[in-house]
Amino acid sequence: MKKSVIVGMGFMGAMHAQIYAQLENATLVGVVDFKGAAAKEKLDGLGMPGVPVFATVEEAFEALDFDVLDICLPTDLHLEFALKGIAAGKAVFCEKPLALSTEDAERISTAAAEAGVPFQVGQCIRFWPEYQALREFHASGQGGKLLSLTMQRRSARPTYAEGDWLNQEIRSKGAAFDLHIHDTDFVLALLGEPRAVTSHGHFDASGPSHIFTHYAYDGPVVYAEGGWNYPDTWGFQMAFQALYENATIDYDSGAQPTLSITVPGTPKAALPFASAGQRESSFKGGNLSDLGGYYKELEAFIHCLENGSAITDATAGQATASVRVALAEIESARSGQTVSL
Ligand SMILES: NC(=O)c1ccc[n+]([C@@H]2O[C@H](COP(=O)([O-])OP(=O)(O)OC[C@H]3O[C@@H](n4cnc5c(N)ncnc54)[C@H](O)[C@@H]3O)[C@@H](O)[C@H]2O)c1
Structure with missing residues (x-):
């Protein structure tokens, strides 16, 4: 069972949270978002009231034992948080686009390879x-x-x-x-x-x-x-x-x-x-629909x-x-x- 922490509980973070709720061999153990109250409300709405919310990723590293850092932040923050996840030895799933420049994307790619951590991008x-x-x-x-x-x-x-x-x-x-x-x-x-x-x-x-x-x-x-x-x-x-x-x-x-x-x-x-x-x-008005590639990529x-x-x-x-x-x-x-x- 792999334990994941999502950083950024916005549109994609909420999507990933629903997928972890359905995957048999993964579970969501924490969320990081600087808008803590909004993140908590979203988790409650998704039927996950027990998942703790942290204001910074450092607090999550300190408080939790987990395997995956799942980055669902605005694209300009991917470089910083991907490097933090890699440095902490986590497997990293990072939303697309990987970074705002080729140089930054190469930095992430090289750091992940050198650290030997699994890294996948949300090119769903x-x-x-x-x-x-x-x-x-x-x-x-x-x-x-x-x-x-x-x-x-x-x-x-x-x-x-x-x-x-x-x-x-x-x-x-x-x-x-x-x-x-x-x-x-x-x-x-x-x-x-x-x-x-x-x-x-x-x-x-x-x-x-x-x-x-x-x-x-x-x-x-x-x-x-x-x-x-x-x-x-x-x-x-x-x-x-x-x-x-x-x-x-x-x-x-x-x-x-x-x-x-x-x-x-x-x-x-x-x-x-x-x-x-x-x-x-319970999400988005109660219509059941296919989670498509969002599900399959995390699976x-x-x-x-x-x-x-x-x-x-x-x-x-x-x-x-x-x-x-x-x-x-x-x-x-x-x-x-x-x-x-
Ligand atoms: N794969 C897809 O089809 C798809 C679809 C939508 C978005 N995305 C990608 O997902 C990423 C996130 O997009 P979104 O639409 O979810 O954005 P969003 O604005 O809905 O969510 C971003 C979340 O990050 C939080 N946040 C921002 N800065 C933070 C910080 N410094 N520390 C902690 N939390 C912070 C915000 O409070 C918010 O909850 C982007 O890279 C976007 O391109 C991918």
Whole structure:
């Protein structure tokens, strides 16, 4: 049984708390948040009133014996807290993006490797059931050559974050980084690093708020788009289309079924995939829904810790590459030039 402490009981911290409540071989033993009363209220609402809340991570290190430091803090704090977790010899799970610069991400990655502590990054799309199904289909080769891949991640502007940090470029680097890095990371996971990126986008006070990128590969034509300029009533959508010589895979988070396959001579049909744990009914208005990749990534992480096996997906090194490519995309959108990698 692995004991975890979550740092940052905001949107993602509450998500992770629900997952620990469902995982059989992990348990939440503490929370660190400088807004202690709000964190306590959230834990009560999730049916976890007994979990102690600390104002600083040092207090948690002092008071508790635990295995995992789970960092759900604003991105500009990842470097500081990741290094603290590594120095304390904890296994670290850190939310994405790993850091705000490639240099900081490399520092974390190197420190984790030198200390020999397990480290995984919350690049949850690698574990999202429908995206995993695409990876499996791609690896099977049954569709033939991939001709094109297009990906979208679109959202109303987030207004929930503590201190509105997401809308401050200096803390989040905008939607092109915070939101779109999920698709950047998935493109890298599926196809490796592109030769170059060419991006266009919109910029505002939050930084690059919508980005459109072409990734240069020999073979498939690959585009991804991500932005949060939509009206507050628009909601959220993630989607992709992978067009192969012999099949097309379509995914749309708002469609039913979400994932489908079309092969020549056969009508479009649902493509089965393995779903994940269920959201607690006490959370967000009582609707049960799939916890998707958020569940599967923590399940995989805890599984590696329990078995002593190496983390191979969403490693610090892979997340560092995603930071580098996402920053190259922003540079390209700003300069109007293609950026070679
Ligand atoms: N994987 C995903 O799909 C996904 C989705 C949302 C957010 N995220 C990532 O998760 C991280 C957290 O985002 P969020 O949306 O939960 O933010 P949030 O603003 O909802 O939560 C941040 C929490 O950290 C606390 N905090 C801030 N500074 C602190 C400090 N110095 N010490 C202790 N506590 C502190 C705040 O009080 C708050 O509770 C970010 O890196 C974000 O990019 C990932």
